[in-house]
Amino acid sequence: MTARLEEHFQATETFVRPTAEALVRCEGLEKWYGSVHALAEVDFHAEPGEIVGLVGDNGAGKSTLIKILSGAHPADGGRIFFEGREVRLDSPKAAMGLGIETIYQYTAMVPAMSIARNMFIGREPLTRFTIGGIGLMDRRTMVEHATRSLTNIDLTERSPDTTVEELSGGQRQAVAIARAMYFKSKLLILDEPTNHLSVKETNKVLDYVASLKEQGIGSIFISHNLHHIFPISDRIVAMARGRKIADIKKSDTTIDDLTDLIV
Ligand SMILES: Nc1ncnc2c1ncn2[C@@H]1O[C@H](COP(=O)(O)OP(=O)(O)OP(=O)(O)O)[C@@H](O)[C@H]1O
Ligand SMILES: [Mg+2]
Known part of the structure; x- marks a missing residue:
């Protein structure tokens, strides 16, 4: 990591903290794939009705984090709380049972x-x-x-x-999105859901996610395209090499600052 890059990192003590009402909250998540440290000391949260944009370069650990939150992969360490109660997300069914619905990068x-x-x-x-x-x-x-x-x-x-x-491919992705919308539950996680969609389909999805706020549904939206998620996000979390490097309200940052941070 170069000094120039580190200049852009947000100081850990200024990360946004969860409220007592947080929908989901993780503390100190750890994940190893063999010798790859995919998640290191990751704290993360989403509030009811909040849209969290999750950004970072390839291999930063974004999908790993949401696989743990959706019960697809177990964490090697750390704790997860849903609506204030500590939970074990040991299967996708367990996560869905709590009201966590996920659209993966490559949905089956x-x-x-x-x-x-x-x-x-x-x-x-x-x-x-x-x-x-x-x-x-x-x-x-x-x-x-x-x-x-x-x-x-x-x-x-x-x-x-x-x-x-x-x-x-785009239409299949749209069906996956329609499916998650139907079972929208309490927390909707979208991992690069708009990659293969047309501009029109993408805008529809973004509008839809924004409309979930009014129903108190929280969303975590992963995208490489800051221009897609910035307008609809309330807060941006950035990751790099398995660590959280920024957790900031949208009103306290800009697309340009975030671009400097993650590329
Ligand atoms: N099933 C797996 N087995 C081994 N290594 C994995 C596995 N899944 C992820 N990794 C590794 O863990 C790290 C984090 O990967 P992850 O998929 O979480 O990144 P990402 O931020 O989602 O990246 P991208 O933007 O490319 O989707 C990478 O080094 C990746 O190679
Ligand atoms: Mg990914």
Whole structure:
């Protein structure tokens, strides 16, 4: 790390601190992948209704942090609190159960299944009918909700019965976003969700995330494009080489300062 770069780092004692009402709060997270120290002493938090922009160069540890928060990877050290209670996020199901919904950088879909089925994988609504004690999937509800979600992201030219393999990369990403929007819960995490989207689709997603604030839903939005996240973020957290190097209210910084910090 050069002296020139260090000049830009925010002093640790000026990092924004969580309130007593923080939605999620992590203390001293540690993660190793073999000999790679992917997270070192990372404190992180998000308040209800707050949009946190998470930025940093390739390999900074952003995805690692959100994989821990979404239960996909275990931390090697540190503590996580959700709505004030200490929690163990040892599976994606545990995280979803708390109300943490994640859109990954490369979200998994089943190509041969329809948009509607992909939206509800593992969480299919059931009818009141059963066969041999097993609930029947409520296809009509799935199609109705899928249609509404596709309208939200302006993918109306596609029917919910379209199989995902017929969609472009951007459209698949849009379906993943529609899915997370439907199960939006309390905390929405988006890891580079707009990479393959058109400008129009991207703006829709940004508008949507901004609209979640009013419902008290917190969001963590990872992007390489500061121009996407700066306008909608309340606070920016920057990482470099597994460490948090800035945690600052948007009103106390500028895109230019942040660009100096992370590149
Ligand atoms: N499953 C894994 N196995 C081994 N090393 C990993 C694994 N996942 C991440 N790493 C390493 O951990 C470090 C942090 O990676 P991470 O994916 O969190 O970075 P990132 O900030 O999301 O980067 P990008 O902007 O490129 O997505 C990198 O050095 C990466 O190579
Ligand atoms: Mg990443």
